[in-house]
Each structure stands twice: as C-alpha cells, then as structure tokens.
Amino acid sequence: MFYILSRLFACTASPWLYILILLGFACFTAKRKVRIGCFSVALVLFLFFSNGYFYGLCLSAYVKPYITDFNAIGHYKYALLPGGFTGYDKARERTDYGFAADRQVDAIELYKLGKVEKLVVTGDGASCKDGNVEVYLDQLERVWGVNREDVIIEPEALNTFQNIDYSLKLVPDMRSENTIVVNSAIYMRRTLLSCRKLDFYPAYYATDVNLSRKWTWQSWIPDFHVMDEWMRLMHEWIGMIAYKLNF
Template sequence: MFFIASKVLFFLISPLSWIITLLIFAVFSRKDKLKKYALWASCLLLLIFTNPMLSNYAMVQWEYAATPKDQLPYVETAVVLGGMLETGKEPTDQYHFNGSADRINEALLLYKEGIVQRLILSGGSGSLMDQTLREAHFLGTYSQTLTGAYSQEIILEANSRNTYENAIETARILDSLDLKEQKVLLITSASHMARALRCFKKQGILVIPFAVDFRGQQGDWNPFWILPSYASLEDWNILIKEWVGLLTYRLTGYI
C-alpha cells in the first residue's frame, strides 16, 4: 500500500503537475478574478521552476559531498541502489539507462580497480503493474558481461521496491553472509544519499557513503543560467521528491 501511495504522492508533488493544474483551473474557472490569479500563479511557478540558477543552487546545497577514491578505506562489499534502468522497453536486447547510470558504472570501476571485492545490486520492480521485470537481474547480467566477475562476487537483491526496502533486504543478505559487522560502501546518487544513509543506518548497517550522479554544477555564474530550462524542472522534481520522501520516512519510522 505504501508503495502505491508513494507513486501517487510523487506525481502530485511534481512542480509540472502544479503548473498544469493551475492552467486548467484558469481555463475552466467561471470567475474572472480566480482565473487571473490562477494564470499568474502558473506563470510565476513556471518562471521559478525553469530557472537554472535557482535549481542549480538548490541542488548544489542538497547533494551529498563527493568522496575521492584515494580517500576510501578498504571494504569488501559495495551496495548499489537501483533506480537507473528502464526495464521492459524495446528493443529488449539493449539496456535502457536513465540519468542515474553512474551508480552502476562507478561501482563497476571500483570493482575493476580492486577497491571493492563484492557488489550487492539492490533493486526489484518499480512498476505498479508488472512485477516480473526485476532491475537487479538485468544489472547482474550487465555487470558480469562487462567485468567477467564470478557469480559469487555479484549478489542480486531483486525484492525491494523503494529505498526503505533496499535497506531491509540488504541487511538480510549481509546477515546471511555473516557480514553485518563489516563496513560496506553505499553507492547511490548524490541527491538521494541523505535518505539512503538514514535507511541503512536504521537497519544497523555500517555504511560508508560514495555519492555519484551529481547534477549540481559548481562554478562561476554564466548568462545561460537566466534562460528557462526543462532540466531545471527535472532537478526540482528530484529535490522535492527527496525532501518529501525524507519527511514521509521520518513520520513512518523508516528512518
């Protein structure tokens, strides 16, 4: 039930949903004053949420700091959180990654460089309708193809559907392998790390964060930051999802 409710909630909190709702209200409202307010509000939200300077500043402030590889302590196991693969898309003999592909690619580089010896790929089906396509299964094949790793070095966790379940299922695997007392490297997007860390610590897992997939850009201001951008809408969608998710997890006792 929580999984379905979260999908609905994240749709409702999307800035684009607010803008479209206000525009529809402006079109169909019979009161001229309300019509005008709704139209102005939708235009104002559109200007705010498509402004790259504002979205970039918010993203830079929120994202978890990067950790240089040469400062990572030795750990045997890294946990890679799913949410980077679009399963079920055509053609089916290809891998369809979204913007979070750095999660798996950076993990495979850490494995190839000998920084970690074992990967736990955590991610089931994120679909409301089809629970047969499990992301971890596809990522396992992808990882073994690229690295030539043995099956015991790539462990698949294909039951979880959200970050809380990622932590629950990973804790079970670590317990079964007698690894719960060892530190593990947690690999996920920089914008998602705050929520993920709290979930894993709640389950008693000793985690070292390794943030990837940075969207915020550090650097000097440039004129293009005042031009509207759809990418800014995507950034705000990610940020609001994380903020609301963090609050929801706190209220439900998940963190």
C-alpha cells in the same frame, strides 16, 4: 502501507501540477483579482522551476553534505547498489542504462581498484523479476570484467527502504562495518535515513552529481528540461516527508 503512501506522495512532485492547478482555477473563477493573482503566481512558478541557476542552488544545498572524495575510499567487502540504474529490453535482450549509471560505473571502478570485493545489486530493473539476471551478469562479466561470483543480486526490493532491508536479510554479514553504499547523491539522504532505521551504519559514496558546473546568462533562459530535474528533487523532498511520517 509505506510503499502505497510514498507512491501517493510522489504524485505531488511535479511543478507542472501546481502551475496547471493555478491556471485552471484562473480560467474558471469569476473574480478578476483572483484570476490575475493565479496567473501571476503560475508565471512566477514557471520562471522559477524552469531556471537552471535556482535548481542548481537547491540541488547543491541538498546533496553537498553527502559528497565525499573517491580517492579517500578505503577497503570494503561489499558495495551496496540500490537499483534504478538499469532496465531490461526484452525485444533486444539487452541491459539498458539510465541517468544513474554512474552508480554501477563507480562501484565497478572500486572493484577494479581492489577497494571492494563484492557488488550487491538490489531491486534493479535488469536484474529484478521482470528483468533477466543472466543477461545482466553476462554483460557485467563480458563487458565490464566483473566476475559473476562477486555479484550478489537481490531482486525483490521496490523502494529505498526495501533496498536496504532486503539486502541485509540476504547478506547479514554487511552489518559488520564492511559495506559502502553507492547511490546517486540526490537519493543519499533518504538512503542513509533508511539505514539508520534498520540500525545499519555503512560508509557511503554519492554519484550522479556535478556541483562544479559554471552558470552563465543562459542559465536564466527558461528550460523545460530543468522542470524534469526539479521533479526528481521535489520527489526526494516529498519522499523524506513520507519517510519521517513512517519512521
């Protein structure tokens, strides 16, 4: 039920949805003032959601509380990596990496530095039931130099809450204050909420974010790619609502 509810809420995460609704209503209404109002609001929404500067401000406010210093990370037995950073290309029999690949890169760096002993990968594309665990583990060992004996795979999770829940059931020892969660900064708030729901209080490190970006006059030029970034952020806001309703 929770998974279905979160999926339904996610459908409302696109700024384009609201812009198109307003434009559609403006096209079919007979009232001139309402039509002008709908077109005006749609224009304002477009200019706002295609603006990189406004997006940067909102993203920074949302993730800044979870940004920590990589060099200050201590020693942990487990690094827990919620899935979503790889996929499996069946045609080429290869692991593909997405925008969140920093989760794995940073976790491997912690592993190489001796700060974590084992990587727990949960619900990820390349190592889930529809992926290929052997190909994924082979690449980790051959390319990244990670001993496959130090990698624990949880292949069933479909969302953030299941990432934490299923991993704790698979590796109960993670509750012993010896775990650090490595996840994208934009998802960290929801990740830690799931942890608290399960009475689990790990350390954490947020990845995939750059808050030092300099904004110029070009940031004010409408950019359709920013709309995609907004969709991810809005998905998180809506996801938080769904989690709070259930928790």
